[in-house]
Each structure stands twice: as C-alpha cells, then as structure tokens.
Amino acid sequence: MSHNHDEAGLLAQVRTDLLIDGEWRPATGGGTFDVADPATGAAFTAVADATAEDGAAALDAAVRAQAAWGSTAPRERGEILRKAYDRMIERADDFALLMTIEMGKPLAEARGEVLYAAEFLRWFSEEAVRIDGRYTVAPDGKNRLLVHRRPVGPCLFITPWNFPLAMATRKVAPAVAAGCTMVMKPPALTPLSTLFFAQLMEECGLPAGVLNVVPTTSAGKVTGPLIADPRLRKLSFTGSTEVGRRLLRDAADQVLRTSMELGGNAPLLVFEDADLDLAVEGALAAKLRNMGQACTAANRMIVHESVAVEFSERLAKRMDALSTGRGTEAGTDIGPLIDEPSRAKVHELVTDAVDRGARALTGGELVDGPGHYYRPTVLVDVPAGSRILAEEVFGPVAPIVTFSTEDEAVALANDTEYGLAAYVFTRDGARGLRLAETIESGMLGLNLGIISNAAAPFGGIKQSGMGREGGAEGIEEYLDVRYLAIADPFAS
Incomplete structure (x- = not known):
C-alpha cells in the first residue's frame, strides 16, 4: 500500500464537523476552511468554520452538562481517561501520520508526541481519585475547619498548532479528571489532531456536552463572546505572549480563572x-x-x-x-x-x-x-x-x-x-x-x-505566563478551594 493510500484511508476516518453537545454538525451557514500540507502548501481537506452562534451553542452545551459531570464519581472520570490512554496508544500510528500530514513534523517525532500526549491521559486518570481536602481544629481549639475542592466549571481552551495533540490532552485530561466541561477552539492550521482526539474521547464514553470542539478562522468572533459570558469560569490558552496579554485583558472583566502558557526565549x-x-x-x-x-x-x-x-x-x-x-x-x-x-x-x-x-x-x-x-x-x-x-x-x-x-x-x-x-x-x-x-x-x-x-509542572514565569500544566499541580488549575466552618462540636 502506498503512503497516499494510507493517508486517504486515514483522512476518511477523521470527522471535520463541529462537535457540539455530542453531535457532529456543520457550521451555522455551512462555512468551511481549508487545511494545507506544509510540505507542499496544497490544501487536502476542509473543516467546518464555526461562527459566533456555534460558539454560543458549544458553551450552552458545556453549561448544561456541568452539574451532572461535576458530580460524576472520580473513579468513573479516571476510567474514561485511562481507556482513552489505552486507545490512543493502540492507534498511535494513525495519530502520528495525521499530525505529520497537517503539521509537517517527521513521523518518528510525531510518534513521540503521541506517546507524550497519551501520557497526560494516563497521569490525570490517576490524579482524578487523588483530589483531597483537609479537616482541622481551629487554632483556638473551638471550631472545626473543613477544606474541600470543587470543579471550577465550564472552561474555554485555545490551543496552538505546533503540538496539536499534546496541547489538547494537556488541557482536556486535567479538566476531565477534575469534573469540568469544556469548549475547545483548536488551531486553524492544524485542527485535525484535536478533532480525531475528540472522536476518541467520545468512543471512550465521555458524555455529550462535556467536550465541545469549534474549529474556526474567526477566533476573536467565536471566543470573544464566550470570554465575556459570566457562565464561563476558566480560560486556558497556549500561544504567543502578545495574544495572551490581550486575552488576559478580556478575561479581567469576568475575573476569569486563567492559565497562560506563552512565548519563550x-x-x-x-x-x-x-x-x-x-x-x-x-x-x-x-x-x-x-x-x-x-x-x-x-x-x-x-x-x-x-x-x-x-x-x-x-x-x-x-x-x-x-x-x-x-x-x-x-x-x-x-x-x-x-x-x-x-x-x-x-x-x-x-x-x-x-x-x-x-x-x-x-x-x-x-x-x-x-x-x-x-x-x-x-x-x-x-x-x-x-x-x-x-x-x-x-x-x-x-x-x-x-x-x-x-x-x-x-x-x-x-x-x-x-x-x-x-x-x-x-x-x-x-x-x-x-x-x-x-x-x-x-x-x-x-x-x-x-x-x-506529564508528571512535572510545565509552565513559565515573567512574560512566559502563569499556571502549570501536568504534575500534581496541573489539576489544581481546574479546582476551586472551598472552606466550611463548623461550630465547635463540644460546645454545650
């Protein structure tokens, strides 16, 4: 079989529509955009081009799914991630070939990225059941202090083209483990790896509405209204410092929790x-x-x-x-x-x-x-x-x-x-x-x-961003700390 035949067969398996509330559907208005092979400059497929309406529908779905998903048993969330890890490893060659076609990196390196990407699924499958809290006696010996953690809530993810699979799993895995729902805006240059990953998550039992994917060439028009929506609770962005600064300014209005993984030198x-x-x-x-x-x-x-x-x-x-x-x-x-x-x-x-x-x-x-x-x-x-x-x-x-x-x-x-x-x-x-x-x-x-x-906290200081992805620190980004004060149980 020639490479071209392999490639055509693989591309035929990849969904190129939007994923909203468990349904693959075309963009409102039916718009699409081309994806090109950087080795030739030639377009080889077209992907649905989400509109602001599609973005709003994706957030609606995430908001609807949040309560049920947030109260799902931690073990259940972990098992979905573990199943996704096993399946990604089984299909590593398909994921690697797809990434090489849309992004250009040599196959051996693409395989390395697939293994790295899958490792986030395995790591956070194990972290899902380790979300803990504490119960202590107040310093004056009277009241009791209970600290616990809850999912932040609906998240918006904006990922870059350079590591199209690992940047997706690095955000999705901890959010799934913590019990958060998501809207994901994959990179317009390399959207297929994310779409193929979303299919895999669906096959592994992730409920409808938990992960919604809206590729688009009008990033600002689609994500701007979501960042301004009070129901969104978290924004995680990987990309340039210049864009990160702009997103932080936008996020300030809703005092959004943010994770920013920005430029480096x-x-x-x-x-x-x-x-x-x-x-x-x-x-x-x-x-x-x-x-x-x-x-x-x-x-x-x-x-x-x-x-x-x-x-x-x-x-x-x-x-x-x-x-x-x-x-x-x-x-x-x-x-x-x-x-x-x-x-x-x-x-x-x-x-x-x-x-x-x-x-x-x-x-x-x-x-x-x-x-x-x-x-x-x-x-x-x-x-x-x-x-x-x-x-x-x-x-x-x-x-x-x-x-x-x-x-x-x-x-x-x-x-x-x-x-x-x-x-x-x-x-x-x-x-x-x-x-x-x-x-x-x-x-x-x-x-x-x-x-x-995946087991280490990835992230920077200064203008390289804030927050950490991976490691024990990675799941903290998706959890709110809550405190319950309990009256002295020995008071007469």
Whole structure:
C-alpha cells in the first residue's frame, strides 16, 4: 500500500464537523476552511468554520452538562481517561501520520508526541481519585475547619498548532479528571489532531456536552463572546505572549480563572567543564524539536569562550548532516515550517543578525519549494542587539554567544522578558543547583535537552505566563478551594 493510500484511508476516518453537545454538525451557514500540507502548501481537506452562534451553542452545551459531570464519581472520570490512554496508544500510528500530514513534523517525532500526549491521559486518570481536602481544629481549639475542592466549571481552551495533540490532552485530561466541561477552539492550521482526539474521547464514553470542539478562522468572533459570558469560569490558552496579554485583558472583566502558557526565549548554557558530546546532543534536541517551532526550544546558545569554537563547529557539522523533506518520507530529520509567513520571519531574523556581523557556519538560507523548508542554521559572532537574541525564533536556527564567568552567563540568560525553559550543561553539581535558583525560568534542564514530562509542572514565569500544566499541580488549575466552618462540636 502506498503512503497516499494510507493517508486517504486515514483522512476518511477523521470527522471535520463541529462537535457540539455530542453531535457532529456543520457550521451555522455551512462555512468551511481549508487545511494545507506544509510540505507542499496544497490544501487536502476542509473543516467546518464555526461562527459566533456555534460558539454560543458549544458553551450552552458545556453549561448544561456541568452539574451532572461535576458530580460524576472520580473513579468513573479516571476510567474514561485511562481507556482513552489505552486507545490512543493502540492507534498511535494513525495519530502520528495525521499530525505529520497537517503539521509537517517527521513521523518518528510525531510518534513521540503521541506517546507524550497519551501520557497526560494516563497521569490525570490517576490524579482524578487523588483530589483531597483537609479537616482541622481551629487554632483556638473551638471550631472545626473543613477544606474541600470543587470543579471550577465550564472552561474555554485555545490551543496552538505546533503540538496539536499534546496541547489538547494537556488541557482536556486535567479538566476531565477534575469534573469540568469544556469548549475547545483548536488551531486553524492544524485542527485535525484535536478533532480525531475528540472522536476518541467520545468512543471512550465521555458524555455529550462535556467536550465541545469549534474549529474556526474567526477566533476573536467565536471566543470573544464566550470570554465575556459570566457562565464561563476558566480560560486556558497556549500561544504567543502578545495574544495572551490581550486575552488576559478580556478575561479581567469576568475575573476569569486563567492559565497562560506563552512565548519563550530559552537560553542553553554550556560551561567550560561540560561533557561536549552531551551538550551537542542536548542542544540538537532542545533546538530542533518540531523544527525549532516550540516555546521550549533553545533560542540562544550561551557558551563558555574556552569551548565555544569546538561546540559551534560540532553543532554545525551535526546540523549540516540533517536531511530536510516531507515528514512521511523515510530518513527525513527536519520537516517544513508551518507556513510561509513563519518561514519568512525566521529568515528575517537570520538576515538581521548577519547584516550586523554574525557568521553562518551552516545554513542561513531558504530551501527551494514546494513546501516551507528552512536549512538548519548555526550563527556565531552574533552581536548584542541582534533581534534574534530578543525575539522567539520559531525555526531551526541556533545563534551562539560567548561568556567568561558564571555571573555573566546568568545575566545573559536572564536578559529577556520571557522565563519558560532553560538548559544548562555542566559537570559541577553545586553549580547546577545554584543556576536552578538564579536563572529566571519555570523549568530548567540540567544536562538534558528535553524536559517536558506529564508528571512535572510545565509552565513559565515573567512574560512566559502563569499556571502549570501536568504534575500534581496541573489539576489544581481546574479546582476551586472551598472552606466550611463548623461550630465547635463540644460546645454545650
């Protein structure tokens, strides 16, 4: 069977309508939008384009379903998630192929994302039955204090195109575990992974109205009225800091609970005592995951002057050897970037740095089309003030700057409005602990290039956002703390 036959067969199984109150239905007015393959730029399917009316219907459904869903037994909620985990693992190849078609990442990497995405389903299936509280005696010995947790209520999720499956499960799983209903607005560039996941949740027994999915090209028109609706209790957004700021302003009117996972500008520090084999492998992993289109991607390589030349040359040699191509083709290391504006932005940042005096050891150029490919690039001698050191590079580009002291490295690392992830390569354990406290980031990888784990709290500080996804902390975002004061039971 050819790949194309596999792809056509798979695409035939994916629902492309809206999911509202357990029913797959076309958009009001019947509008659709095209989904394109970034490897060719050609559209291969069309998805229902939700209107403001559809958004309102989705929230109505979530509000109607909330009371019954919130009082469902925790074990029952956990079992649905566990069943979804098992089924996603069984169908991992289908999910991976679908993601590669719509998003471009190589199949091996897409499979990795499916396993990571599924892990949130398994993790929160276990957390559903661990929602606890406490009963204590008041300090004066009289009254009793009972603290318990309840589901926040209907949630709105807005997810990004770069990890279309993991960003969906990372929000849906804790909400399901906590007993919240949801309206989900998947990314217009990559809506199919979310729609396919919603089908799977339905097959696993998630009741009608608990998860509603409204893909749309008019995000503001659909989500704006929902954020302004007093019945919505929570907004979780993953995307750019610029959009996050706007959503926070909108959310302020209803004093909505918010989780914001925003932009990053991750530093990767290589010290003079680093294991360079480990550092080069770690840098490749931290830089090239998803072709560099990750908010956790190493954006700036900050390397000790004594090892900078060797590190740069080894990194350039490894990046130069990578093959670019369609993600479904065997041997492809680097897929296309998501669309033409994204590729143009990457090239603009590289060109700005080179114009200021940076040198490209490898790459630095567009790859002839079709498809939105960019050659993996290593830049050295990048001068301070280059845009590439301040702005998020959503592409396979590694700018390298040097330092001489630990204090200088920390200052360079922290010289950004962002604070999501950071990476450090050193053999000195005490230094690793110091940097965990002095580098301003929500997450730090020590001698590791990939740090995301469903069992750990993912999130940032500064302008990288607020709230955490994953870990024991992840479910707290979907629970309200309630307190019951009980009169002294021994009072006569």
